[in-house]
Amino acid sequence: MTSTQAFDLKINGEVRQVRADGATTLLEVLRQQLGLNGAKCGCNQGICGACNVLLDGKAVRSCLVIAAMAIDREIETIEGLEQDGELSPMQQAFLDTGAVQCGFCMPGMVLSATALARENPKAGVEEIRDAISGNLCRCSGYVKVVDAVRRVTGA
Amino acid sequence: MGVSLHKPETIEEAVRLKSEDSEALFLAGGQTLIAMMNAELVEPPALISLDRISDLKGIDRQPDGAIRIGAMTSHADIASSDQLIDAHAVIGEAARVIAHPAIRTLGTIGGAVSHGDPNADYPAALVAADARFEVVGPGGRREIAAADFFLDYMTTELQENELLKAVILPPAPDRSAGHYEKFSRVDGDFATASVAVTLLLDGASKIDWIRIAVGASGPTPVRVPAAEQSLQGSDMGAAAVAEAAEQIAAACDPLDDVRGSSDYRRLLIPRLVAKAVTITKSLAEA
Numbered sequence: 038m039t040s041t042q043a044f045d046l047k048i049n050g051e052v053r054q055v056r057a058d059g060a061t062t063l064l065e066v067l068r069q070q071l072g073l074n075g076a077k078c079g080c081n082q083g084i085c086g087a088c089n090v091l092l093d094g095k096a097v098r099s100c101l102v103i104a105a106m107a108i109d110r111e112i113e114t115i116e117g118l119e120q121d122g123e124l125s126p127m128q129q130a131f132l133d134t135g136a137v138q139c140g141f142c143m144p145g146m147v148l149s150a151t152a153l154a155r156e157n158p159k160a161g162v163e164e165i166r167d168a169i170s171g172n173l174c175r176c177s178g179y180v181k182v183v184d185a186v187r188r189v190t191g192a
Numbered sequence: 193m194g195v196s197l198h199k200p201e202t203i204e205e206a207v208r209l210k211s212e213d214s215e216a217l218f219l220a221g222g223q224t225l226i227a228m229m230n231a232e233l234v235e236p237p238a239l240i241s242l243d244r245i246s247d248l249k250g251i252d253r254q255p256d257g258a259i260r261i262g263a264m265t266s267h268a269d270i271a272s273s274d275q276l277i278d279a280h281a282v283i284g285e286a287a288r289v290i291a292h293p294a295i296r297t298l299g300t301i302g303g304a305v306s307h308g309d310p311n312a313d314y315p316a317a318l319v320a321a322d323a324r325f326e327v328v329g330p331g332g333r334r335e336i337a338a339a340d341f342f343l344d345y346m347t348t349e350l351q352e353n354e355l356l357k358a359v360i361l362p363p364a365p366d367r368s369a370g371h372y373e374k375f376s377r378v379d380g381d382f383a384t385a386s387v388a389v390t391l392l393l394d395g396a397s398k399i400d401w402i403r404i405a406v407g408a409s410g411p412t413p414v415r416v417p418a419a420e421q422s423l424q425g426s427d428m429g430a431a432a433v434a435e436a437a438e439q440i441a442a443a444c445d446p447l448d449d450v451r452g453s454s455d456y457r458r459l460l461i462p463r464l465v466a467k468a469v470t471i472t473k474s475l476a477e478a
Contacts, residue, residue: 040194058194059239060229081230083223089294095268096294101226103219105197106241149294170379171292 046107048073049117057104064088064099067114075115075144079173086172089145090114096152096168115144118151127151127189134185138176146172150186160190196238203247203328203357209240211330211353216240218355220264220303223295248302248357251275257363263302263356268293270301279321279390280361281475282370286317286388289372292380302356305341308348311382315342316407317372319415320388321361329354342412368392369476373468375460377451383408384452385460387468393476399423404436404469408451409444409461416440428473430466437465 041058048071055066064081067073067090079085081100088099091113118125124132127150137143146169153160153168160168165186174182186192198216200206210216216238219225228234242248248264251273259280261270267287270276276284290296290304290313304314305325318338325336330353341349350356364370370390374383386407392400402423406414419439426432446457 040196059197060195060236062226062230082227083291083295086292086294092297095297097297098223098294100230101223101295101298103197103222103226103239103241106219106222106243152293167379168293171294 042105044105044108046104046112047110048112049114055104059103059105061104062100063090063102063104063107063112066104067099073114073116077141077144079141084173085142086145086149086169087142089148089172091148091152094152094155096149113148115147118147125151127154127186130185130188131182134181134188136178136181136185138174138178142172142174142176146174146182150182150189154186154189158190159192160186161192162187165190165192195236198238198240199244200240200242201244201246203245203355206240206242206245207328207330207353207355210355213238214352218242218306220306221266221298221300222303223291223299224303224307224309242302242355259361259364261301261359261361263305263358264300265302267291267296267299267301267304271296277364278366279364279368279370279392282317282321282372282388282390283314283323283361285370285372286313286374289313289374289376289379301359305359306348306350306356308342308344308346310342310345310410310412311408313372313374313383313386313407316386316405316413317388318359319405319413320390320403321370322390322403324360324362325356326358326360327354328357333357335360338413339415344411364390365392367394367476369472371468371472371475373464373471375464382451385409385446385457385464387461387464388413389468389472391469391472391476393473397477398425398427399473402469404440404465406440406444406461406465409446409457411445414440414444416443423469428469433466433469434462437462437469440465 077087079087083098083101090099217236219239219241248262252260270287323338374386388405391402394400419436441462446454448454
């Protein structure tokens with residue numbers, strides 16, 4: 038494609054039109070064009086994990102995905118986890134455990150955990166720790182995050 | 193206005209697009225390139241995505257036991273491959289400790305190798321594996337040995353307009369083993385130092401051959417043939433290993449940076465080498 042174009046992305050089961058050039062990231066279109074502000078722009082370098090979304094079910098950094106490379110793929114953001122007004126089991130577990138402090142890292146953390154639980158529904162503590170290893174929480178509340186995920190995986 | 197994005201479906205088309213616009217950059221998994229673009233360290237007028245070129249993906253075992261890894265194969269696929277056994281395990285082990293899960297989903301071996309960062313995990317592992325790189329360009333195809341590929345910090349033998357097509361690992365005999373030992377401050381960080389080893393034991397459990405490459409310890413992976421030869425035919429007693437490790441460490445030129453002072457790294461490297469070769473030998477015996 039040449040420079041800026043309009044194209045469709047499939048986000049949380051809906052087709053959404055965006056306009057972007059070949060350098061525009063998925064994170065930019067989510068936040069600036071679609072009002073999906075759950076994914077956060079922390080470092081914009083792929084370090085912090087606050088922008089994580091699911092691409093075809095796998096956790097990825099939306100700041101390191103060119104928006105136009107996500108055409109024809111399934112994108113899920115934190116906004117898409119709720120079903121019929123009910124939080125997803127993972128979201129509910131984070132709430133019940135009190136794992137959320139300032140909240141900035143939480144969308145990315147919940148999505149990393151969601152990808153893990155789908156791939157490995159009985160993930161143990163080591164697997165949980167590995168899955169969220171790329172999600173920085175500067176409140177340093179990792180223990181309760183692991184506890185929350187354990188509620189879902191039964192570890 | 194804005195940056196163009198091309199999505200060729202063949203290698204030939206990708207090479208042609210690059211030769212028509214030398215300032216365009218190949219986009220592999222993007223886990224380094226897009227971060228550099230976000231930081232405005234590079235501002236290419238166009239990207240040539242390699243994502244749709246199916247010839248560049250996958251891990252295939254050749255009839256002779258060699259392994260061919262397409263340049264666009266992700267770290268996650270390499271990390272979970274059951275084809276990388278014996279000496280080839282060094283590559284799977286390196287892939288498993290690259291950054292974090294979300295980075296490994298999209299990051300590719302071809303992108304990482306072409307970037308030429310000696311602090312990354314594949315370069316030392318590929319040198320220890322005696323890998324060859326298949327490269328294509330407007331002039332055709334050529335192969336480059338891993339040891340000749342990495343020239344300096346972020347500098348490789350890859351010429352402008354050339355594209356890395358595949359990484360080829362030579363056959364790994366039975367009783368060979370490979371191991372990648374990474375020392376980093378926290379999981380997912382670049383290595384403070386790393387050591388990649390492959391070796392083959394003979395019938396008497398002595399070293400038939402051994403290759404040791406040190407990463408994150410200079411502008412390119414460090415290999416010292418004399419130290420490797422000193423271990424040949426030995427059963428790798430502690431004294432012989434320590435001497436070879438010191439010899440290898442003396443050839444390293446580690447950086448002074450946030451991941452460790454060069455003095456600290458000089459103390460670390462021989463210990464890490466000794467640990468890595470000892471683990472690799474026990475893997476070969478298992």
